[in-house]
Amino acid sequence: MKILLADDTPANIQILHRVFADQGLEIFIATSGDVALENIRRSQPDLVLLDIMMPGLSGFEVCKALKEDEATRDIPVIFISAKNETEDIVEGFDLGAVDYVVKPFRLEEVIARVTTQLRLRRVDQENQKLVEAKNVFLGMAAHDLRNPLVCIRGFSELLKDEDLDVESQIEYKELIHSVSNEMLTILNDLLDISQIESGKLKLTLKPNDLGKLVERRVHLNKNIAKKKEIQILSELESLPSVQFDFERMGQVLDNFISNAIKFSPQGTVIRVRLKQSENKARIEVVDEGPGISEDEISQLFGEFQKLSSRPTAGESSTGLGLAIVKKIVNAHGGEVGVTSEVGRGSSFYFCLPLDAPA
Structure with a gap:
């Protein structure tokens, strides 16, 4: 995160710079009000430590300008000043400051106040992203x-x-x-x-046969594939039982198979494979569709992501399926992925640990 220190006393700047740089923060420095305002507008720091009595604009004038500008009004300001009269402190808060520290300051107190405001800033930024x-x-x-x-x-x-x-x-x-x-x-x-x-996903984990899961889901999807003259073949290795939720993992496999059907041209083959890969069980669905570019692969498992390639028979898609798949598999302690070559097809896979605890 970024902090701007505005103070015309070199000793104060030196102490504060050393302390906060050691915490891994990016530091900007200004020794006058005019320079402070210019730097804040340019660098958009996460917090401003602002002296009041400086050359040029005063700290109060800088804060007032920041709060009147939509681009900077949400940046928290802590005044750090020798002005210790009640009216000065009240004016600082009235102008929109989040805190006020009186000089000579106690370094531990400044660190605590800055740490608190940066923590609140992070929370605010995360909440904004959620909104x-x-x-x-x-x-x-x-x-x-x-x-x-x-x-x-x-x-x-x-x-x-x-x-x-x-x-x-x-x-x-x-x-x-x-x-x-x-x-x-x-x-x-x-x-x-x-x-x-919301964290309310409940899994019924118990020893299950992945081979049976594949056979069942392939059987359920064959009629849909048949309408497009697409053949689904299963290639199954014999594996020990694995701890997983049968219905939820069925949902995952259905998504992979239905996507393969959607994006595969008429008369092609889809292969569903079950095999062991090191200490994991791996299921992959391989199609002969249009393939996916590297740029799109990186976005596939995000919410509301849709490919530039369109389903071959106009089928619909919410753009949520793969995001749900990833979260279900992750909740099992597994992983998902895809390999693809444009013009050759794609292979979507998920892996589950063979030694998952009950």
Whole structure:
């Protein structure tokens, strides 16, 4: 984090600079009010230690200018001054300072006050990031839900036509059913990510057979793949039982397989492999799709991330699935990853420890 020290007394600057530099903080120095204001606006420090009686602008004038500027108003200011009258201290707080230290100062006290304000600054910055992430989350969720709702409304309006032929009625009802399933998927993903982020994800861990998990999920996805003339093959090594939540890991594998189906062209093959890799069980889903660029791979497991490649049959995606996958696997003490080559296909995998405790 960054601190600006503004004081026209070299001895004070020297002491404070040495102490806070030793704590790994980045230090900026100003010996006049005008220079302090310019440096603050340019460097955007996380905290300002500000003398009041300096050449040029006074500390009070600098603080007033900072609080009137939207770009700097949230930077915390601690006055450190020989002005010890009550009215001076009150004026400092009235101008927006978070603290006031009287000279001659006790170094331990200054360190404690600065440490407290930097800790609060970190919390404030983290909270701001959460608010921004929440706003993005709500905006994306609203967008993803709005489109299917518009479709349902449009088709239901068409169904109100008494002269509509039976074939069209069946078609519109099927479309409404399909779109409502898309909405349910979005809502389930939103609920899952919310539950995981709030720490309420509960796992039922017990010894399970990963081979059976693969066989079951491959079987469940074969009919979907068949519609696109895609073949799913399983290649299974015999492994000992592993501690995992059968339903949650089924959700992980379903995500990998369904993504492979979405992005694979007609007539290709998807391979689901189970094997041992050192002291871990590794499941990978290998497709013959378009592949993923290196730039996109680094963003894949984040929330609301969508690829530039589009599903080959127009299937929908919330952009939350892989974020949920990563959190579920991490909760098992495992890891997820992907290898890919543009134009050749991708291999999504997860690993679980073979010696996980019960």
